[in-house]
Amino acid sequence: MTQALLAARLSAPGGPLFFPVTAYGPDGSVDLDVYRAHVRRGVDAGAAAVFACCGTGEFHALAPEEFEACVRAAVEETAGRVPVVAGTGYGTALAVRYARLAEAAGADGLLAMPPYLVVAGQEGLLRHYREVAAATSLPVVVYQRDNAVFTPRTVVELARTEGIIGFKDGLGDLDLMQRIISAVRTEVPGDFLYFNGLPTAEQTQLAYRALGITLYSSAVFCFAPEIALAFRAALDSGDDPTVHRLLDGFYRPFVELRAQGRGYAVALVKAGVRLRGLDVGEVRPPLHEPSEDHVKQLAQMIERGYALIEEDK
Numbered sequence: 001m002t003q004a005l006l007a008a009r010l011s012a013p014g015g016p017l018f019f020p021v022t023a024y025g026p027d028g029s030v031d032l033d034v035y036r037a038h039v040r041r042g043v044d045a046g047a048a049a050v051f052a053c054c055g056t057g058e059f060h061a062l063a064p065e066e067f068e069a070c071v072r073a074a075v076e077e078t079a080g081r082v083p084v085v086a087g088t089g090y091g092t093a094l095a096v097r098y099a100r101l102a103e104a105a106g107a108d109g110l111l112a113m114p115p116y117l118v119v120a121g122q123e124g125l126l127r128h129y130r131e132v133a134a135a136t137s138l139p140v141v142v143y144q145r146d147n148a149v150f151t152p153r154t155v156v157e158l159a160r161t162e163g164i165i166g167f168k169d170g171l172g173d174l175d176l177m178q179r180i181i182s183a184v185r186t187e188v189p190g191d192f193l194y195f196n197g198l199p200t201a202e203q204t205q206l207a208y209r210a211l212g213i214t215l216y217s218s219a220v221f222c223f224a225p226e227i228a229l230a231f232r233a234a235l236d237s238g239d240d241p242t243v244h245r246l247l248d249g250f251y252r253p254f255v256e257l258r259a260q261g262r263g264y265a266v267a268l269v270k271a272g273v274r275l276r277g278l279d280v281g282e283v284r285p286p287l288h289e290p291s292e293d294h295v296k297q298l299a300q301m302i303e304r305g306y307a308l309i310e311e312d313k
Contacts (some may be wrong), residue, residue, distance in 0.1 A: 001108040003082060003139040009083050011193055012271055016218040016228050018191055019056040021270045022070060022303035024281030030066045030211045034280055038273065039077040040223075047082060050074050054111050056219050061284040068101040075106035085141070085178050089113035092128050103136040103224040110140045111168065114148035115166035122154045133163035145170030145196060151309030152176075152183035159188040166193030168217075172204065182224030187195050198256060198266040202231050206243070209235070219265065220254070224302055230309040250305035257297055263287040264294075271295050275302060
């Protein structure tokens with residue numbers, strides 16, 4: 001898929017951006033059959049793109065051969081119906097290696113996550129992402145979060161870099177995002193994609209939408225696609241009562257539960273997928289499983305969320 005085609009398909013998605021979890025069997029190894037089923041269900045439910053082996057997919061926990069196998073499985077299951085974007089990260093050498101593995105597996109693009117551990121200056125960050133972009137023919141979306149925080153000037157330079165098509169924000173500094181958007185719009189002609197990449201992005205999407213950022217990742221889509229679809233439809237149509245009802249009755253309680261455990265942005269999602277009948281296994285260390293009480297609360301929230309969307313029918 002060309003850079004222009006991927007950008008076009010991501011800029012006007014016909015459904016949520018799907019970030020599947022990675023399935024593990026009882027022995028802890030990757031279960032490709034269950035992973036394929038998870039990807040297939042998401043695409044059949046209306047996903048506009050599959051972001052394989054990214055944060056929700058425990059990129060950090062996957063060996064290179066596991067990563068390549070999962071990306072290849074996602075490509076095969078989507079069969080060209082929607083784009084597949086694969087994660088990449090760590091230091092520059094490993095990020096380049098994962099990027100090339102993703103390209104070999106048939107991915108359509110890359111989500112470039114922060115470098116490992118170090119807090120780098122802007123010059124070093126720019127060099128890192130430029131080397132990742134130059135390593136393959138795949139279009140790249142740069143992910144801002146944690147130790148990869150950019151000035152507007154650096155994002156302008158990223159936008160000028162061949163192969164970099166977008167910027168995903170997982171920081172949540174709206175003042176910084178407004179200045180980034182303004183700087184890129186002023187200095188770099190053409191379209192540059194922006195994504196809300198905060199955990200449970202629906203919770204903040206009203207604010208991001210005010211900045212003109214309409215694209216967001218949806219982890220909830222992994223385990224409750226109908227709720228995620230109902231929220232997106234209400235947001236797109238300006239149905240504020242439904243948006244507020246879902247925020248108040250489902251998303252806010254879910255975010256508050258997520259805040260009760262480190263790593264719950266992934267662990268709760270996997271628990272949700274299991275609750276909906278697909279055994280994707282537990283999270284790998286250093287993440288840990290939610291407590292039994294938290295899983296019970298999650299089950300109640302999911303039930304409440306489905307009841308809320310039934311009110312509109």
